[in-house]
Amino acid sequence: MAARPWWRIGWRNLGRNRRRSLITIAALAVGYFSVVLLVGWWDGVVVEMINNGTGILSGQLQVHSAAYLPDRNVYETIGGPDGTDVTAIIAGVTADPAVEGAAPRVYGGGLVSFGNATTAAAFLGIDPELEPRVSRLMDALSSGRPPARGTNEILVGVEMARILGVEPGAEVVVVAPAVDGSLGNDLFVVSGVFTSGLADLDRTFALLPIDALQALMVLDPGRVHEIAAAVPDPWDAPAAATRLHSALGATDGALAVESWTDLRPELVEYAQLSQSFQWVLLVIVFGMAIFGVANTMLMATFERRHEFALLLALGAAPRGIVWSVVVEAIALGAIGLLVGAAVTGPVLVWWHNAPPDLSWLVGDFTMAGALVRPVLRVEYPWSMAVQSALALFATAALAALYPAMRAARVPPADTLSGR
């Protein structure tokens, strides 16, 4: 039996109670809009969290001596005590297609003193030219400028500056244990103050030119602890790490190449958690929509029970009637989707490119140890947009099934004689 008459009836029934149809369409559109937008925003938060969690300092990918982590033993420089060709490794890392830039680093620990004030500090020796390609720590200095190569300059966190009572230009004493067993100490001039927003960094971190820190710790220029690299799409980093593992000849076990997913598993967990949150959201919103559509379809099919009775009396197959009701619901879904997408699309583009800033409302906050700005920046949640569309159709069809089956079971004789 042809399905076309049922399509026609289902479609035309849609226009019979315009207001009711419009309300249902609006409900579905709003459901779609909220799911896609909330998911897009949540994706945006996760991306921002990952970007900040990896982009402020650590980078998305790191190369170490295999023995360096987890203890961060200062003796375990890349290539062992003899060091390595740092420029060559950086070139090798940068050669990977997913990598945007790489920078060498030396880590140390010690004390910083100014006048009577002394504080413990973690020292990071950086290459002032290469470092900005990997981390954002020096992007926004609250005062001064980054330390310059070949000078005894130091960049301190805002909290450390407060503890020591220093401003740019102040001369501080830096003390750090050297690898030869001696205690290196020297005078450094504060070149600037950074504000990361992360309390630990702002209190304990100090950045020095890599050559100055190497000299203080009696490390040769070829001895570095870390090559940090930037991978613009963080989710490319694990694959890049695997590629670099063989490209750098790390298979002998001396080198370790790690992506942020290895170094910061809590961020990955958070991303996964937000994924499951999205599914919960989808189920809740469309679960509610099911009852809305089912209610509409129940009312509609009850009003039309005489028509179904007539069709059954004439000899129509019950499945034709089921079909006409399901078609009507799917048409509701399709229009709801069109309206929803028409509204959602532009808002997504707008909030992706010019996210409204809500920091006046809630201030900055940290999540899984990463700084998050309260902006409504959305990512394009492509897969969720498609899944929500499918969920919307499934909702409409599912919600119509029970009313449709009831419609198809109307007793024709009794219904037509008004019983």
Added chain:
Amino acid sequence: MSEQRVVAVRTDRVWKVFEHDGIAVDAVRDVSLEIQRGEFVVLAGPSGSGKTTLLNLLGGLTAPTRGAVWIDGQELTAMKERQRARLRLERVGFVFQAYNLLPVLTALENAEFSLLLRGVPAEERKRKVQELFQRIGIGGLEDRRPSKLSGGQQQRVAVARAVVGEPALVLADEPTANLDSASSIALLDVMTTLNEDLGTTFVFATHDQRLMERARRLIRLVDGAVESDTRRPSTKGA
């Protein structure tokens, strides 16, 4: 009569009993009938006498409690609902008192619906319906929705739908109940003409005295049983 007698519908001691608040109501009692192809039968009786129930039994819309019904030679009691639906679609036309048309379909779409379900090609459907519309005086109204038709016009569309598939019989349950007397007579005329010109079999339930007077075969029901079954010569031209 020289023409061959073909039975359109036959019942053998058919009963329909309804449970009503625990009390059994014999809506149709022990009715044995035979209606030939080409007959025009009026089923008369007071309200509650079982006209609708008997029509539903004759059309395979309800199953009898006891007894048997043959439509076009096929016995119904053994059939599944699907088969009975198929039989109704192919052999029986229905005109009800109300709710006859789907409001979302045009007059033509309503009238051709049974043909469409039977898989008759669109061209043929349209041609047949238009021809019939012309014949019963609603030519030109094909594209109107039922809400834009008068009650009499709506019932004619329903008659067209019932007749167009050339069924073994057409069952009309008080099709004039919601019409004024002029429209009622006109509808009866339409059915009489179709009966005479095309040989369509009609079983027509009514309690309108004027309509009964024009019957060639009048079956009177009282309390679900046949009280009388009388035939008269054609009243055509009388």
